[in-house]
Amino acid sequence: MKGKSQKRPGAVRKTSKGPQVGSGGQGRQALEGRKPTPKAEDRPYHPAGKRKAAQDRFEAAGGRRNTQRQPEEAQQQKRRAPKSDASVELVTGRNSVLEGLRAKIPATTLYIASRIEYDDRVKEIMGIATKRGLPVLEVMRPELDRLAGPDSVHQGVALKVPPYEYAHPLELLDTVISRGQKPLFVALDSVTDPRNLGAIIRSTAAFGGHGVIVPQRRSVGMTAAAWKTSAGAAARTPVAMASNLTQTLKALKERGVFVLGLAGDGDVMLPELELANEPIVIVVGSEGKGLSRLVTETADAIVSIPISAATESLNAGIAASVALYEVSRRRAQRG
Secondary structure, eight states: OTTSOOOOTTOSOOOOSSOOSSHHHHTHHHHHOOOOOOOGGGOTTSHHHHHHHHHHHHHHTTOOOOOOOOOHHHHHHHHHSOOOOTTOEEEESHHHHHHHHHTTOOOOEEEEETTOOOOHHHHHHHHHHHHHTOOEEEEOHHHHHHHHOTTOOOTTEEEEEOOOOOBOHHHHHHHHHHTTOOOEEEEEESOOOHHHHHHHHHHHHHTTOOEEEEESSSSOOSOHHHHHHHTTGGGTSOEEEESSHHHHHHHHHHTTOEEEEEOTTOSEEGGGOSOTTSOEEEEEEBTTTBSOHHHHHHOSEEEEOOOOTTOOOOOHHHHHHHHHHHHHHHHHHHO
């Protein structure tokens, strides 16, 4: 019909208040973006929001608000960081861990490096730990390196032990006497090397000694290195701590124990020692300074070990071992 334009169906644009038809209209909302993300503490389902809600409830109940809030990222890092316990010691190395488990030391956790090579020692370690119900944790080798320390050779295994419980010197003496035994102790005077302590503990156990006495100050204690060097003997031989070594030695003397100090310039040679069959405590000084003046004055006798003139002195652990052997030999001869 003339005067009217002929338009094909669908060519008329429809007006609408809603979204426009077509790709541009459909994606317009996406292009506009979203609103800013709420803070973590404003989201009720987030852990930070739950803490804020709990803090608000605490304030409503009359508590005080902790205004020093840490950033959420710092709090998460703090939660992820492992707690350090300076009082906990680790016994490292396959032989040391195996000997410790055989001796039933009071361990709390066994650490095993992932992908460790299972030799006979590791198999026995795992068997003893499983039998005792000891928790076994498999950790990555870098983590075990961090736990053991930079100077430790762990060989893929480490044993966590609790703080050592020291005995009291006089109580230790009473225990030995109650068993009908002749006391034989070793006391350390200013010995600071834990390996020496571990070696002395091992020698004390080997030659029939009943305990080791360490001072509370200026002396080594039962560290992981001492545990390792003792090779499990620390689980069988008690270690006592003296608040004051000189006073403890005097108290032992009052109870009938003879005090023998080891020194290079002693007045009695070890092969000529006549007090071996008496209750004795052998005092070993440091390799550098030797016995202190007060300990020297307290001792009943200063004993020397005959050595070659080319050798200046003996290591504290070796000197204690030689003296313990001689006492043990003489006691065995007397029966």
